[in-house]
Amino acid sequence: MGFYRNLFKKCDNTSRDVKKAVIIVALMALPLVAGKPDQKRDPNAIGGRKVASGVNFYSLEKELALGKQLAEEIRKQARLVEDPIVAEYVNRLGQNLARNSDITFPVTFNLIESEEIGAFTLPGGFIYVNTATLKLSDNESELASVIAHELGHAAARHATRQASTQKLLDLATLPVAIFGGIGGYALRQLGAPLALFHFSRDFETEADFLGLQYLWKAGYDPESSINMFERVESMERRQPGAVSQLFRTHPMTADRIARTQRDIGQILPNRAEYVINTSDYEDIRTRLLDILEVQRAKDATAPQPPTLRRPNEQLDLDERPSFQL
Numbered sequence: 209m210g211f212y213r214n215l216f217k218k219c220d221n222t223s224r225d226v227k228k229a230v231i232i233v234a235l236m237a238l239p240l241v242a243g244k245p246d247q248k249r250d251p252n253a254i255g256g257r258k259v260a261s262g263v264n265f266y267s268l269e270k271e272l273a274l275g276k277q278l279a280e281e282i283r284k285q286a287r288l289v290e291d292p293i294v295a296e297y298v299n300r301l302g303q304n305l306a307r308n309s310d311i312t313f314p315v316t317f318n319l320i321e322s323e324e325i326g327a328f329t330l331p332g333g334f335i336y337v338n339t340a341t342l343k344l345s346d347n348e349s350e351l352a353s354v355i356a357h358e359l360g361h362a363a364a365r366h367a368t369r370q371a372s373t374q375k376l377l378d379l380a381t382l383p384v385a386i387f388g389g390i391g392g393y394a395l396r397q398l399g400a401p402l403a404l405f406h407f408s409r410d411f412e413t414e415a416d417f418l419g420l421q422y423l424w425k426a427g428y429d430p431e432s433s434i435n436m437f438e439r440v441e442s443m444e445r446r447q448p449g450a451v452s453q454l455f456r457t458h459p460m461t462a463d464r465i466a467r468t469q470r471d472i473g474q475i476l477p478n479r480a481e482y483v484i485n486t487s488d489y490e491d492i493r494t495r496l497l498d499i500l501e502v503q504r505a506k507d508a509t510a511p512q513p514p515t516l517r518r519p520n521e522q523l524d525l526d527e528r529p530s531f532q533l
């Protein structure tokens with residue numbers, strides 16, 4: 209509005225007709241600005257779209273260096289699934305989605321052994337999915353929908369953009385502040401350092417929107433993301449606390465489902481066929497369940513089990529109890 213006010217001030221000495229003409233020209237120009245086609249709504253343009261525009265004080269180089277540093281902390285403090293066959297599968301699934309995304313830098317994918325349903329993304333495209341999330345999914349397409357959402361955060365560089373607008377959060381000090389304070393034990397239980405990835409509602413909505421398109425572009429059934437939202441919601445209802453706080457901060461499930469359903473109808477071209485499941489997914493799921501079972505038995509017999517919580521144990525963080533899924 210300031211622009212128009214100034215315009216009128218300058219027009220004070222001009223005739224009424226000129227003022228009218230200015231208003232008409234301004235009003236005619238508005239739809240041109242507002243009607244500029246939104247690239248993010250064109251899934252056929254995926255790959256060449258600029259989805260990370262916005263205020264960002266972090267160069268991509270700085271973001272990658274920071275992500276690497278944080279990923280090193282995760283590697284030390286969380287328990288990653290290192291079985292090469294499971295790790296290769298998760299990476300292959302992720303890289304296929306990344307090839308069908310707007311991401312402009314290399315990304316990595318890891319599974320974190322955690323009984324909490326969740327997934328998160330570090331700056332610089334380091335993506336983590338909790339084993340409980342894989343267990344909750346029923347097919348490859350549902351698992352892919354979670355990874356695609358995280359790729360949306362990574363491609364749009366939400367972590368550094370959010371840090372740039374919230375001056376309070378200085379990412380450079382986070383490794384000490386977050387990881388130093390939590391310690392390995394609690395981090396393993398949480399599956400993620402929470403404060404880092406509490407994205408705004410707008411960024412969560414955008415990650416849903418981008419992720420849905422990546423899922424479609426990679427050939428998966430976009431409806432799977434709705435199935436996965438419903439699974440998470442149902443689990444949260446049945447076992448409060450089973451879903452990580454990160455997932456709970458996502459927009460309300462009913463809104464997400466309604467919006468996703470609308471986007472599927474409005475922006476995704478129909479495909480004759482969609483991938484829903486693969487035999488690889490089924491094999492990996494079975495293999496992972498076996499690995500987790502062996503690990504649980506090992507932890508139970510270890511002198512001081514590092515990942516089991518005793519009922520009377522006090523934790524520093526305000527977190528809800530974990531549940532066995």
Ligand SMILES: [Zn+2]
Nearest residue numbers: 357361412415
């Ligand atoms: Zn998210």
